[in-house]
Amino acid sequence: MAETRWLDEREQRAWRGLLAMHTQLTARMHRDLQADSGLSLADFDVLVQLTDQAEPSLRFGDLAEALQWEKSRLSHHLARMEKRGLVSRKPSKDDARGNIVSLTRLGRTAIEQAAPAHVEKVRHLVFDQLDENQVDTLAAITEAVLARLNAPRAASAERAGHDGTAA
Amino acid sequence: MAETRWLDEREQRAWRGLLAMHTQLTARMHRDLQADSGLSLADFDVLVQLTDQAEPSLRFGDLAEALQWEKSRLSHHLARMEKRGLVSRKPSKDDARGNIVSLTRLGRTAIEQAAPAHVEKVRHLVFDQLDENQVDTLAAITEAVLARLNAPRAASAERAGHDGTAA
C-alpha cells in the first residue's frame, strides 16, 4: 500500500473552508429561521415540497423521495410536525399501506410567511458575496463531486486506488 | 418592503448542489469512517485536535475553541468518548475549574489507524474531481461567505436591506 497522499496547502484551505462555511451558514440560517417563524430548516424543506406540488398533498413515499430522506427520518419528522399542526397524515384509499401527507392551513401560512426572508438570507449571505463566475464554478464543483458520489463501483474503486473504469 | 429577490436558475443550481453535495458527502464519509474504525466524524475531529498538539492534552476550553464547538456540545461529546475509552478528563492543577483532556492509548491508536483512509477518501471524492482553478475558486468562495457571516452589524444590515457600511 502506497503512502497516504495528504492534502496540500491549497486543498486544505478549500476543504476547511467548505466545512466551516457549511457549519456556520446552516447554523445561522437555522437560528434566524427559527426566530422568525418557529420553523426548523427541516420543517422548511418539508413544507416547500408540499407547496411546490400542484396538489398540496403527497404520498408519504413520494415526499421521502423528493426530499431524499430516509422513510424513517420522514416518519419521525412528520410525527413532530403533525403534533404542531403543520401537516396532517391520512391513510390512502388506493393503497391501505400508504399515507397521504397534506399541508394544513397553519402549515401553509407558516411557509408563506417564512419563505421570503429565508430566500433573502441566502442571497445576502451567499450570492451577494459571489460573482457570476464563482456561482457557475460552484455549481460545476458540486456536480462533479455528486457525480463521483453516485458513480457505480465507487467503493471498490476506492479500495483499489484507481478510478472506476474496469480493467 | 420590496418584493423578494428569488434565486435565478444558475443560483438555484449552485445552491441546491451545495446542499446536496454536503449532505451526501458527509453521510458517505461518516458511514465509511464508522465502518472502518468505529469513529464518528465528530470523534475524528476531536482526536485530530488532540493529536495535532505537541502535547496530546488540552484544556477543555482550548479544545472547544480549536474545534469551534460550543462548550456544551464538547462536554456531552467527551462524556461519550470517555465512556468508550478514547479520551480521558482530569481536573487541572492550575485552575480547579478547568479540565485537561488527554488522548488515551486507545484514542491514539484509533486516529492513527483511521486517518489515512479518511484523507484518501476526501481526495478521491473531492479533489480528484476538481482542477486547480476550481480548488482555488472554492477556497475563495468559502472565504467570502465566511467573511460575510462573521461581519459585524450583519444582523441589522440584513434587516435594513443594504450592506453593513454605516451611513
Place this chain on the structure above:
DNA sequence: ATCCCATTGGTGATGTGTCAACTAATGAGC
C-alpha cells in the same frame, strides 16, 4: 384461493447538537 415475499410505513434505541439553567472556582474591588 393460498402462499410468499416485496413494499409501505412506523417504532425504539442510540448518538448527536442546541438551548437554558445550573454549580463551583476565580479574581477584581473594596
Place this chain on the structure above:
DNA sequence: GCTCATTAGTTGACACATCACCAATGGGAT
C-alpha cells in the same frame, strides 16, 4: 478577607438523524 460578577464546565430537556427491526398490505405464482 469579603462580596460578587465572571469564567469553566456540566446537566437535563428536547429536536434531529440513523439503524435495525417490525406490522400490515399488496400482488404475484401456483
